[in-house]
Amino acid sequence: MDRRNVTGLNGRIHEALLNSHTGFLIDVACDATRYTVVKPYALFDPALLTGAPATCTGCRTILDAAPGAPRHPADIARECADILLADADTRGYPPALDDEGLRLALARIAPGTGHLRPLFERLARGVYDPQNSYRTQPLYALIREHLADTLTERALKIPANTPKVLVRYLRYTGGELQAPVGAGDRLTCDGLASGHWPRGTVTAVENSGILVDFHDGYPPRRYRRHEVPRCFAFKVDRAPYTNTGACRPTRGASSRTP
């Protein structure tokens, strides 16, 4: 996530939090929403970015860390995102990134978060606004962006000395990259022609190609290097690493291994 200063519609300068891959304006640091900078249904104009210091009093209080000032929302979101990711890693699945998935995860782990419990419970309650059913808790977007950043970093990091094979990786909050394939990655087959999009786990990457296990009872299938971008639509995610550096098998893989 990028933090840059932007000029708002009323001329005040706020600190904005932006998607680092697409430049989408997610929110501003103070309580004024993103609509203090962009009009509804309008695109954010990058010409509004400025190098001048923030003049909005709300943003200034947070940035100067004055006594009694609220913490920076991006810092709170990062802390929540780290806890959510650690929880998802112990379960062996990637974290849910949509609003409802986030809400369920926050509600489930709130009792075990110690001093953060009131915050997690508030986030899990969400916002009730009968006048505007689309209004959501603003921290959700920031938490989602931190999670997407961490998952992208993880997807781009593979074990050392792995032969270079690239495949498409799509960030949840926008942006497309070419990610290297490593053992433990989950890939989705391109099913545009067949309508069938099976997912498999990469078991080995060699100079000649890769081995993919589809957990269907058959041995892993071999794909030659030039076939990979054609056969696989994108990389879903990378299994979390354990402390020993070994890749933890996904739940589906471990339960079906003969």
Ligand SMILES: [Zn+2]
């Ligand atoms: Zn502001």
